[in-house]
Amino acid sequence: MISPATRAQFEQLLLGALQEGLPAPWRGQAMLQPLPALAQVRDTQAVMLSIATFRCRLHVLVHHGLQPQLQRVFGPAQGEEPGAAVPVTDRLAEYGNLVCGAINRELGRSWHYAGMSTPSHLTGLVLDHLDLLRDQHQIHAEVSVAGERLLGASLLIGSHAPFEFQCIDAPAGQTAGELEFF
Amino acid sequence: MWSELGWLAALVSVGGLSALLWRCRGRAQQALAAQAQAEQALARLRAQTDADLSRWQQELADLRQSSENRASAWADQEAAARARHEALAPTLEAWRAAIQSACAQARPLTDGLAELQAVQTTFERWHEGMDELLRQNADMHRKNEDFALIVRQMTIVTLNASIEAARIGELGRGFAVVAEEMRELARRAERLSGDYRRGLHENDLLTTSTFQDIQASGKLIVGAIAALDLYQRQVVGSLEGVGA
Numbered sequence: 139m140i141s142p143a144t145r146a147q148f149e150q151l152l153l154g155a156l157q158e159g160l161p162a163p164w165r166g167q168a169m170l171q172p173l174p175a176l177a178q179v180r181d182t183q184a185v186m187l188s189i190a191t192f193r194c195r196l197h198v199l200v201h202h203g204l205q206p207q208l209q210r211v212f213g214p215a216q217g218e219e220p221g222a223a224v225p226v227t228d229r230l231a232e233y234g235n236l237v238c239g240a241i242n243r244e245l246g247r248s249w250h251y252a253g254m255s256t257p258s259h260l261t262g263l264v265l266d267h268l269d270l271l272r273d274q275h276q277i278h279a280e281v282s283v284a285g286e287r288l289l290g291a292s293l294l295i296g297s298h299a300p301f302e303f304q305c306i307d308a309p310a311g312q313t314a315g316e317l318e319f320f
Numbered sequence: 321m322w323s324e325l326g327w328l329a330a331l332v333s334v335g336g337l338s339a340l341l342w343r344c345r346g347r348a349q350q351a352l353a354a355q356a357q358a359e360q361a362l363a364r365l366r367a368q369t370d371a372d373l374s375r376w377q378q379e380l381a382d383l384r385q386s387s388e389n390r391a392s393a394w395a396d397q398e399a400a401a402r403a404r405h406e407a408l409a410p411t412l413e414a415w416r417a418a419i420q421s422a423c424a425q426a427r428p429l430t431d432g433l434a435e436l437q438a439v440q441t442t443f444e445r446w447h448e449g450m451d452e453l454l455r456q457n458a459d460m461h462r463k464n465e466d467f468a469l470i471v472r473q474m475t476i477v478t479l480n481a482s483i484e485a486a487r488i489g490e491l492g493r494g495f496a497v498v499a500e501e502m503r504e505l506a507r508r509a510e511r512l513s514g515d516y517r518r519g520l521h522e523n524d525l526l527t528t529s530t531f532q533d534i535q536a537s538g539k540l541i542v543g544a545i546a547a548l549d550l551y552q553r554q555v556v557g558s559l560e561g562v563g564a
Binding site for chain 2: 186187188189190191197250251254256260261263264266267268270271
């Protein structure tokens with residue numbers, strides 16, 4: 139339903155969003171790599187979000203294994219009071235929200251109307267059943283920091299009719315706050 | 321002697337009087353000369369003033385003529401504009417009528433869009449329904465885990481029963497057969513529980529996907545309706561402003 143060029147655009151969009159959503163100190167150190175398929179060893183936790191447009195439906199999944207590296211990257215920010223610490227699972231849900239929001243923002247530049255869901259926590263076992271969703275295209279990637287795998291991500295694209303998509307370059311100097319993603 | 325003095329006095333008087341008369345004559349001549357000069361200056365001034373007056377009168381006459389010409393031209397233009405306005409009046413009237421008709425036809429669209437915005441409550445109802453479905457899914461997971469725990473305990477109990485039957489010996493053979501049957505049932509129950517667990521995970525994925533699709537599509541539709549409503553109000557506002 140989508141051309142290789144459109145698929146490449148979505149892959150680029152996913153990788154950019156994964157980097158943009160990371161906490162600022164880690165963005166420059168992150169390695170983002172597209173994968174041909176989901177890793178053999180499944181992550182134990184997943185956060186899922188969806189985007190609806192008139193042309194297609196997207197599912198964004200961020201999956202992780204709660205490894206210690208996650209605590210370092212998504213742990214309490216500098217200066218944050220320990221008592222007010224947000225659980226890592228919630229921070230990863232926020233991360234998923236930012237990633238999906240960045241994709242939603244980019245779609246909104248090309249297509250006027252798009253809607254985004256709130257995140258849902260799922261067990262990693264659902265990753266064995268992604269084909270059930272009947273989304274025609276699956277794009278997988280993983281994020282590594284300091285040589286260690288941090289988390290995986292999947293973008294599923296489904297539509298009932300062929301469509302094309304191309305990212306629009308943002309004007310120079312444009313910066314987006316979190317609220318502008320939605 | 322007195323006559324000589326008299327003649328002298330008379331001579332002196334005459335001389336003095338002559339001198340006085342000479343001085344007066346000089347002054348009179350000066351005054352006459354000054355008067356002549358003044359009269360000449362006055363004549364020149366009069367001539368200059370007459371010339372200026374004549375020039376100004378001519379300029380005033382020219383200005384009057386120019387003003388009359390301009391007034392005449394404006395009157396011609398005003399008449400032409402009035403004629404064009406009268407010629408356009410039917411078209412303007414038709415245009416005004418068309419705008420009013422468009423505004424009247426837009427009213428049901430405005431009302432319809434306002435009603436459509438209430439679709440938000442429909443989405444909230446769906447949202448509540450899906451929330452309940454997800455709670456049911458979570459409850460089914462818990463019950464399946466309880467079932468799996470019971471099956472594991474059953475397996476342990478049947479194992480213990482087999483051990484006890486073997487310990488009893490020949491008398492326990494029948495009991496051992498029952499224990500084996502029970503263990504086979506426990507294994508089947510465990511496989512079923514595993515299949516059911518996989519089914520629940522599939523259900524979780526499908527339910528969450530559907531829930532999020534409804535949620536995201538709801539926001540998409542509400543956003544589109546709000547945007548259309550805004551465009552509609554802007555168009556109607558522009559039409560009403562032009563038609564006024």
